[in-house]
Amino acid sequence: MEMGFDRILSALKAVGEETRLRILALFRTGELTVTELVTILRQSQPRVSRHLRLLCEAGLLERYREGTWIFYRLAEGGPEGDLARAIMKYIPFSEQILMHDGARLEEIKQERRGKANKYFSDNAENWDRIRTLYVSEDDVEKVLLDVTSDMKINDFLDVGTGTGRILEVFADRIGRGTGIDLSREMLAVARVNLEKANLHNCQVRQGDMYDLALNDGSMDLILIHQVLHFADDPCSALKETSRLLRKNGRVIVVDFAPHNLEYLRDEQAHRRLGFKDEEIMGWLNNVGLKSDPPIHLKGKDLDLSIWVANKTE
Template structure:
């Protein structure tokens, strides 16, 4: 399917203005909020909101509301996405204006990362306790073992490994495994934890969920255990996971269903307030995965879902 002439004209008109081109240039990596774009471009929020509305109407951006926050991202899964990616390919990022925008964007992201890192560092010692406040962790772990019991796991990856608990859980089922995390403090705890348990075939290292530094088709099992709600771009993380997954390998995602508890952003540095079943289904469709099952677990305040997807 291709764009109609009217759709093409509408999309090009949407992009054909300096501020809107500058906005599009910011989206080469991840989602952004209105506030973040305002901080970068240093224009009024009503003006930026108007430009974002026009870009969405042109099919070049998508918006997603979560509580009091609105996230914007490049269009995915339709013909306009090809057009906007082509525009980004031709973007003159060496232009002085765009360079300054990228520098300010880096500052915004560094501040965001600093706040998240402070939280992780402050809570490294009791991270497992924090993650189990909503649904009993034993219930989650029993289900994870159940949905993978038929697998022969030669290699597994735990994304955002934290204290290394998932590596310990699967240590009897996997030949070898690796856990990645950006926080050195969390990795230090994970290493100590695994050493105390004499789990020598599981390793941890510093790594980025968007760039796993692993070869294609390297893993049988990948786990995201309460990690994606911290991610700037969950879809990009799932796409990178699909790349390193072996045929018939599995991805297991444990995370919150949509909720409205804003304090998780304010106090716990959550980027997203959960994910809907349809959103996860879309991620799978866009990255060559087949969503096989969704398990809902009811918590006292928040509900958790466990999604299991396979490589097509």
């Protein structure tokens, strides 16, 4: 797709500067806030903001506000987004300065992950009560069973399984169930729950949603229930699920609709304040899945959305 002489010139000018090329390189793995970029680049906030503005004006990055946080990410569609991704392929990540930036980015991610993990390790015992606070669990579980009633499910995966509730819901509909979670404490509670419920066809283990260490095309149904709002790169997590699905397999994402409960960031380590339908559907589409119209459920303070997508090829 051509992009016009002025547009390509302004995109190349924007990226043709050392700090801005470093910034672009940092978006290889997901979205970042200005504060995070300031920490990585060790430059003042006004300077970093100016570079970000130029990259956004040239169409290479996108900016979006959610509550008091402003996120930046690679432009999703359009020729500028394609150009940004094409440039990314040629960036020499082994260059010393980029290695340093990458190491600081990794530290930030570990810190972030540590916070979320601490929340879950501190609340593992209470999670089954906390998870019911927002939307009626029964309503959600009924929809999940309804939208999978047409399927024969041999292999089922629950990503971010927590205390294993979703495995329990599906246990008598599936051949084998696997739950994966980062938090050992949540998994310890899940093991007790599965044992108590006598669910011998389900097992849980520790793992990371970005790298699930399972074989390509090995799953019929994958659930990601209330997990993506902790992710700094939700699209990569969805890409990993797409890799694991068999042909005609299905992924179901359950998460909050956009909301303003900013305190959930501090108190429960949420990164995202819910998701718009188009955002999740766009990602599902980008990772090769065909999504159905989303389902919405009203909650007390928060509404919930359920996105269902199929692997048709």
